[in-house]
Amino acid sequence: MLGKIVIDQEECIGCGTCESICPQVFRLDEDAAKAVVIMARGGPSEYIEEAMESCPQESIQISWARRPARQSTEMEAFGWQM
Numbered sequence: 001m002l003g004k005i006v007i008d009q010e011e012c013i014g015c016g017t018c019e020s021i022c023p024q025v026f027r028l029d030e031d032a033a034k035a036v037v038i039m040a041r042g043g044p045s046e047y048i049e050e051a052m053e054s055c056p057q058e059s060i061q062i063s064w065a066r067r068p069a070r071q072s073t074e075m076e077a078f079g080w081q082m
């Protein structure tokens, strides 16, 4: 299994930065004033990384289903450059 993008809903302040950078993956739920992930396992990695780095709350993370030792290989297989 590959990495899954997740947003810490407790930390998200609903600023919309992630959606503006990578609308293919992130969407702002205006009713909840929180961002949601609409495509957790795909999308342009460079924009996902930029969104992660630009989030003022650092609330965008990648959840891994396998042990950490395999993360690098899986990320490369998925096209991630982290």
Ligand code: SF4
Pocket (backbone or CB within 6 Å): 007, 011, 012, 013, 014, 015, 016, 017, 018, 019, 028, 034, 035, 054, 055, 056, 057, 058, 059, 060
């Ligand atoms: S950039 Fe961070 S704080 Fe802003 S909406 Fe996205 S997840 Fe929430």
